[in-house]
Amino acid sequence: MPTDDEVVQTAAEAAEGLIFARLQNSTVKDLDVTVEFEDGVLDVDVYLNAPEADEEDEIAEDAALAARSAVDELFADAED
Secondary structure, three states: OOOHHHHHHHHHHHHHHHHHHHOOHHHOOEEEEEEEEEOOEEEEEEEEEOOOOOOHHHHHHHHHHHHHHHHHHHHHHHHO
């Protein structure tokens, strides 16, 4: 079973990874990925300020989804 810290780190890394896979570092003016994992409940919030990006909100939403998917995979791997 993954620790709470592993869950948070996995989610944050996945969110940031997706963002920087789609955008150049210089395009991102501000980024805040907040991940909380308490009592088995994952909460991911992504704030992205990338004024030159056409799909800024969509990328932030996709990053949050990537974070959740990465945590799902983490738990699935732990069950194997």
